[in-house]
Amino acid sequence: SRDRRHLLLPGLLAINDRVGWISEGALAYLCRRLTVPPAEAYGVATFSPLFSVRPRPATVLRVCTDLVCTAAGASGLCTAVEERLGNGVHLERSPCLGLCERAPAALVTKAGDPVRTAVSAPATVEGAVLAARAPDSAPEEPPAETAVPQTGQDGLLLLSRVGAVDPSSLDDYRAHGGYTALRRAFALGPAGVARAVLASGPAGQGGAFFPTGRVWQAAASPPDHRPYLVCNAGESAPGAFRDRVLMEGDPFALVEAMTIAAYAIGAHRGFLCLRDAFPRATSRMRHAVEQARTRGLLGDDVLGRGYAFDIEIRRGAGAYVCGEETALFNSIEGHRGEPHCQPLSPAEQGLFGRPTAVHDVETLVGVLPILALGAPAYAATGTEKSIGTQLFCVSGSVERPGVYELPSGATPAELLSAAGVRENLRAVLLGGATGGFVRPDELDVPFAFEGRAGSGVVMAFDDTVPLPRLLLRIAExxxxxxxxxxxxxxxxxxxxEEALRRIVERAGAAAADDIALLRDVGRAMRDASMCGLGQNAWNAVESAVDRLGVYG
Ligand code: SF4
Incomplete structure (x- = not known):
């Protein structure tokens, strides 16, 4: 059963795709086939927000009610759509769908026809109702490129091909410099690749600011441990959508980058964990992986160099906490996606108990220019202290929301100016829901290098946005x-959440004991929670109270 348990989540997703919900009979059948105890499988099925163990209509309209979509009127949209939809459609108020550049965002899924997933963007009442009711002919998503402005600057390293390359064509990818980095990696050898990435400075940083090259050196030894590579493309933090844009616009880059990372650590199998809410990124990555296989760029003999590597694509089921490494491993292995205490680092003991290098899409794709240019030339792309570039997801009260690539060391003011910030700016949330608010007069401080962990998420809110309501949404x-x-x-x-709801119900007036309670609870969460979710759940509220004086 240990061997087949890792198929539990793919099995549940297959049932959900086909029928729209997980019935008792279907769950029992899956448990028999995989020899997984039913109680444990039920635990997994009820953990994910994507699944329902109660009957629901085959069509589900998910309307994002997270920060930027709420600010753009998602609540009103839900109410209006609810009145117009019949019984045949289930309306779900969803956490962030990763479509923040087209807020308010909505996504339609139809059981039995999962490929025809449609997005109306930005969602209107009419568009959402039409998409939900359409039998088979759901409208196509608009091309990502139209929603993702480039900065127009020279020297784009990560977004250089997005919008310029045909994402379905391996030949076009090669014509745009694709697979130069992998050839160089093979010339350097595994240890040389890790050293080159380590020498590249800040851009070679992985999770928790631990240098990517160091992670690779740790996961690579001892050599008989058969390490794994995991690309965490779950990206379910509110306001984050850069990984989606990279995968939609330049999918072969991720295949190449994963191959390089796997080569550096000696892994022969990699998992690409994607969000269910990213149907187009999923289909483009599937196509890219298949193309790479048929052209000898994945498989038993990559580029004819005798190195074997393949990528398994895993769809996630939408739990934000699965962005935490140990939770992600649990989820892949067929358990509830809960974090657990782990004295060893993933590079020592990770997926299935083996050494594992786990990175997000930006980190992996960021390795390509390091190798293609060579570490010394790459280091010359920035200043001594700020090497390389960083991606930012900008949404909210700006004229041109999207993904921006700016030199490391840029300031929020420069970023927001590129995105066309509106004049009546009230507050900017840096680092997403786990980050903090700053005032408009605090935007000239360069993004801290550590800010990379805040996922480069920047949300701007003008003075028409009710901040107490927004803080309540963060707490929810x-x-x-x-x-x-x-x-x-x-x-x-x-x-x-209770305290913030009381404040909203009093039209934003906070009693002193509410603020005192929020501080006590916030400190307890920060000091004693096991993983980053609890440790950071109070950050945004604290900054709104202390820096913005939001409750007067
Ligand atoms: Fe779970 Fe929260 Fe504890 Fe993390 S901090 S393990 S999300 S309960």
Missing amino acids: FFRDESCGRCVPCRVGTVRQ
């Missing part, structure tokens, strides 16, 4: 997404 998000495993987070996120 953390309460929903807390896996409930440890008390400070399980209880703290509920208490935080």
Whole structure:
């Protein structure tokens, strides 16, 4: 059963795609086939927000009600759409769909026809109703490129091909410099690749600011441990959509980058974990992986160099906490996607107990220019302290929301100016829901290097946006997404939400004891929660209270 348990989540997704919900009979059948105890499979099926163990209509209209979509009127949209939809469509108020550049965003899924997933963007009442009711002919998503402005600057390293290359053509990718980096990697050898990435400075940083090259050196030894590579493309943090844009616009780059990372650590199998809410990124990555296989760029003999590597694409089921490494491993292995205490780093003991290098899409794709240009030339692309570039997802009160690539060391003011910030700016949330608010007069401080961990998410809010309502939405998000495993987070996120709801119900007036309670609960979550979700659940609220003086 250990061997087949990892098929539990793919099995549940297959049932959900086909029928739209997970019935008792279907779950029992899956458990028999995989020899997984039914209670445990039920635990997995009820953990994910994507699944329902109760009957629901085959068509589900998911309307994003997260920060930027709420600011753009998602609540009103839900109410209006609800009145118009019949019984045949299930309306779901969804956490962030990763489509923040076209807020308010909506996504339609139809059981039995999962490929025909449609997005109306930005969603209107009419568009959402039409997409939900369309039998088979759901409207196509608009091309990502139209929603993703480039900065127009020279020296784009990560977005250089997005919008310029045909994402379905391997030949076009090669014509745009594709696979130069992999050839150089083979020339350097595994240890040389890790050294080159290490020498590249800040751009070679992986999760938790640990240098990517160091992760690779650790995962690569000892050599008989058969390490794994995991690309975490789950990207379910509110306001984050850069990984989606990279995968939609330049999918072969990720295939090449994963091959290089796997080569550096000696892995022969890689997992690409994608979000269910990214249907187009998923189909483009599937196509890219198949093309690479048929052209000898994945498989038993990559580029004829005798090196074997292949990529398995795994769809996730929408749990934000699965962005945490140990939770992601649990989810792939067929358990509930809950974090667990892990004394060793993933590079020592990760997926299936083996050494594992786990990176997001930006980190992996960022390795390509390092190798293609060579570490010394790459280092010359920035200043001594700020090498390379960084991607930012900009949404909210700006004229041109999208993904921007700016030299490392840029300031929020430069970024927002490129995105066309509106004059009546009230606050900017840096680093997404786990980050903090700053005032318009605080935008000239360069993004801290550590800000990379904040996922480069920048949301601007003008003075028409009700901030107390927004803070409540942040609290709802953390309460929903807390896996409930440890008390400070399980209880703290509920208490935080209750206090913020009381304040909203009093039209934004906060009693002193509400603020005192929020501080107490916030400190307890920060100090005693097991993973980053609970530890950071109070950041945005604290900054709004202290820096913005949001409650007067
Ligand atoms: Fe789960 Fe929250 Fe504890 Fe993380 S901090 S393990 S999300 S309960």
